[in-house]
Amino acid sequence: xxxxxxxxxxxxxxxxxxxxxxxxxxKLGIGDDAAALALPVGEMxxxxxxVLVENVHFTRQTLPPRFIGRKAVAxxxxxxxxxxxxxxxxxxxxxxxxxxEVEELLAVFDGxxxxxxxxxxxxxxxxxxxxxxxxIVDVTILGVSLGGRMLTRQGARPGDSIxxxxxxxxxxxxxxxxxxxxxxxxxxxxxxxxxLREGPVPxxxxxxxxxxxxxxxxQLGQFLCEHELASSCIDLSDGLSRDLNRICRExxxxxxxTETALPIHPGVLAWERVRRRPPLEKALAGxxxxxLLFTIGDDQKLRNWPDRHGVAVTRIGVVTESNQGxxxxxxxxxxxxxxxxxxxxxxxxxxxxxx
Amino acid sequence: xxxxxxxxxxxxxxxxxxxxxxxxxxKLGIGDDAAALALPVGEMxxxxxxVLVENVHFTRQTLPPRFIGRKAVAxxxxxxxxxxxxxxxxxxxxxxxxxxEVEELLAVFDGxxxxxxxxxxxxxxxxxxxxxxxxIVDVTILGVSLGGRMLTRQGARPGDSIxxxxxxxxxxxxxxxxxxxxxxxxxxxxxxxxxLREGPVPxxxxxxxxxxxxxxxxQLGQFLCEHELASSCIDLSDGLSRDLNRICRExxxxxxxTETALPIHPGVLAWERVRRRPPLEKALAGxxxxxLLFTIGDDQKLRNWPDRHGVAVTRIGVVTESNQGxxxxxxxxxxxxxxxxxxxxxxxxxxxxxx
Numbered sequence: 001x002x003x004x005x006x007x008x009x010x011x012x013x014x015x016x017x018x019x020x021x022x023x024x025x026x027k028l029g030i031g032d033d034a035a036a037l038a039l040p041v042g043e044m045x046x047x048x049x050x051v052l053v054e055n056v057h058f059t060r061q062t063l064p065p066r067f068i069g070r071k072a073v074a075x076x077x078x079x080x081x082x083x084x085x086x087x088x089x090x091x092x093x094x095x096x097x098x099x100x101e102v103e104e105l106l107a108v109f110d111g112x113x114x115x116x117x118x119x120x121x122x123x124x125x126x127x128x129x130x131x132x133x134x135x136i137v138d139v140t141i142l143g144v145s146l147g148g149r150m151l152t153r154q155g156a157r158p159g160d161s162i163x164x165x166x167x168x169x170x171x172x173x174x175x176x177x178x179x180x181x182x183x184x185x186x187x188x189x190x191x192x193x194x195x196l197r198e199g200p201v202p203x204x205x206x207x208x209x210x211x212x213x214x215x216x217x218x219q220l221g222q223f224l225c226e227h228e229l230a231s232s233c234i235d236l237s238d239g240l241s242r243d244l245n246r247i248c249r250e251x252x253x254x255x256x257x258t259e260t261a262l263p264i265h266p267g268v269l270a271w272e273r274v275r276r277r278p279p280l281e282k283a284l285a286g287x288x289x290x291x292l293l294f295t296i297g298d299d300q301k302l303r304n305w306p307d308r309h310g311v312a313v314t315r316i317g318v319v320t321e322s323n324q325g326x327x328x329x330x331x332x333x334x335x336x337x338x339x340x341x342x343x344x345x346x347x348x349x350x351x352x353x354x355x
Numbered sequence: 356x357x358x359x360x361x362x363x364x365x366x367x368x369x370x371x372x373x374x375x376x377x378x379x380x381x382k383l384g385i386g387d388d389a390a391a392l393a394l395p396v397g398e399m400x401x402x403x404x405x406v407l408v409e410n411v412h413f414t415r416q417t418l419p420p421r422f423i424g425r426k427a428v429a430x431x432x433x434x435x436x437x438x439x440x441x442x443x444x445x446x447x448x449x450x451x452x453x454x455x456e457v458e459e460l461l462a463v464f465d466g467x468x469x470x471x472x473x474x475x476x477x478x479x480x481x482x483x484x485x486x487x488x489x490x491i492v493d494v495t496i497l498g499v500s501l502g503g504r505m506l507t508r509q510g511a512r513p514g515d516s517i518x519x520x521x522x523x524x525x526x527x528x529x530x531x532x533x534x535x536x537x538x539x540x541x542x543x544x545x546x547x548x549x550x551l552r553e554g555p556v557p558x559x560x561x562x563x564x565x566x567x568x569x570x571x572x573x574q575l576g577q578f579l580c581e582h583e584l585a586s587s588c589i590d591l592s593d594g595l596s597r598d599l600n601r602i603c604r605e606x607x608x609x610x611x612x613t614e615t616a617l618p619i620h621p622g623v624l625a626w627e628r629v630r631r632r633p634p635l636e637k638a639l640a641g642x643x644x645x646x647l648l649f650t651i652g653d654d655q656k657l658r659n660w661p662d663r664h665g666v667a668v669t670r671i672g673v674v675t676e677s678n679q680g681x682x683x684x685x686x687x688x689x690x691x692x693x694x695x696x697x698x699x700x701x702x703x704x705x706x707x708x709x710x
Contacts, residue, residue: 034402131491
């Protein structure tokens with residue numbers, strides 16, 4: 001059945017039945033003019049919004065409806081992670097054509113509900129509208145600070161170490177593989193087209209997952225914030241080059257990062273070898289890593305982190321004076337300027353689905 | 356210059372320069388991964404989101420860029436008004452084609468900044484994305500309760516009076532006039548095409564304003580909430596018929612409203628007379644009134660309202676038992692069932708720009 005046949009109110013009734021009981025902080029959930037939440041006394045409210053646009057951030061081929069919902073939740077939660085906060089409540093504003101199948105839209109919301117459940121976030125409201133254009137899933141997330149503290153982009157000083165969590169480039173590699181015909185079945189099996197079967201298939205899976213189902217680094221953000229470790233922090237949504245340049249611009253600093261230190265994802269190393277391309281560009285400009293990029297004054301304090309939680313952190317460089325610029329120290333001993341290349345929504349050379 | 360030439364980061368830099376200094380509740384404004392706000396202790400956070408989609412909610416002809424921004428702020432603020440809350444901070448997520456003129460997009464944001472300034476709301480963040488589709492302005496608003504109270508849609512009981520603020524149908528009449536060729540110049544003068552000059556032109560202006568620049572009923576919502584007057588409240592976005600049916604469904608009640616009591620806007624009365632159409636349908640199903648519809652147990656308590664503030668409230672009917680249905684008592688003494696007709700985003704017979 002199409003949405004135009006069911007109508008907005010009846011769709012929202014169906015949706016409401018699927019929303020689980022809210023946590024104790026939610027005083028009024030979906031269904032009223034606004035949601036109402038009682039936040040812990042003394043904490044700041046953290047607010048962020050991010051959007052997924054069909055044929056810009058995803059295509060129906062690269063991202064099934066359930067994962068559109070899951071990813072919309074994760075990329076927003078990543079912003080709260082980068083602030084060192086705890087995600088609390090989420091609103092989803094969804095625009096779809098009137099001919100959209102009800103089941104497909106419900107699958108998007110199922111993905112939202114599933115992922116909010118996993119991340120212990122309450123789904124508290126949203127909005128549904130028709131559009132003559134592509135599907136748009138716009139999510140706003142409300143988080144809270146912990147102990148009145150937060151991580152911000154400001155505060156990095158020359159001499160600080162530069163760290164990144166996890167591995168770089170996997171999401172961009174996953175997108176390439178999806179666009180080249182790799183797919184994931186409903187049961188989660190990776191389907192590999194003939195022309196890709198010679199490649200390092202076992203390494204493809206985690207790249208596909210990185211693209212479809214990113215993992216916001218909530219615990220790491222909270223750890224950095226709680227122990228006042230990071231002097232600045234940002235989440236990597238537009239690629240290391242661009243987001244590092246942002247941190248430098250905001251703080252009036254330079255940076256020097258080292259190619260050999262970059263934690264490039266093994267799937268990127270392996271698949272870029274097949275493509276006879278250096279893996280560096282994906283690590284620098286691939287985008288959608290949703291890892292945390294942060295600076296830190298005293299490295300020693302990070303000692304306990306890698307043992308205690310699931311994600312590694314890697315020292316990739318050092319903060320310099322602003323007149324040093326933003327530099328990449330290459331394997332061959334040379335240096336190159338690291339420009340703001342990465343994912344620019346308006347200047348991108350390539351968007352998903354437009355090869 | 357087009358956005359594709361300027362790029363996202365440089366556009367956001369230009370935008371930042373326009374954002375005025377934040378109020379004391381904002382601990383971190385635009386430019387970081389999330390905004391941070393310190394809300395008053397003991398109050399609930401109120402959250403709502405609403406979207407304006409080009410060629411669904413507006414066209415470039417009916418709504419100039421500055422008013423797209425102004426209206427997006429107002430319709431969201433109306434949700435906080437319906438909760439009896441105080442609007443505090445606002446996020447705007449804007450999707451536009453890459454070929455959009457920078458000046459045009461800046462005008463949208465200027466409208467947002469102008470209207471948030473007027474309503475004493477801090478603009479704290481947002482997001483900018485390209486889209487291959489129409490312009491989409493998705494706004495999320497954060498408000499707070501006052502004295503720990505809020506108005507909700509729940510609580511109406513049989514015997515309660517039903518009230519509406521302001522006048523009905525003006526926004527829908529304004530949209531008709533705009534689509535028939537009426538326009539507003541940059542200086543605010545109403546431009547009337549030849550075929551409409553015989554009509555009641557002086558009454559057109561407030562209809563055009565109601566469509567382009569609605570006024571959220573913040574003071575009224577706060578008054579109703581502070582004095583615990585209203586047993587339920589909703590803002591009229593989709594037309595009286597549909598929103599009254601929503602209140603009835605939510606509360607398991609019926610309602611009987613009276614045609615002769617409806618405060619139909621004089622512009623609707625006059626222009627529908629020209630069109631030889633009864634004005635009733637616009638008042639019931641026009642939509643976008645952004646007035647408050649509320650129920651109240653003790654009418655006497657409302658006595659002081661009309662004298663103290665700018666907007667009148669009108670008693671239009673009474674809450675009945677649910678088996679009485681939702682009825683309209685007509686001028687000729689008959690009754691008709693009042694169905695959920697109104698603006699349904701997926702079943703609408705007509706959207707703006709698609710006559």
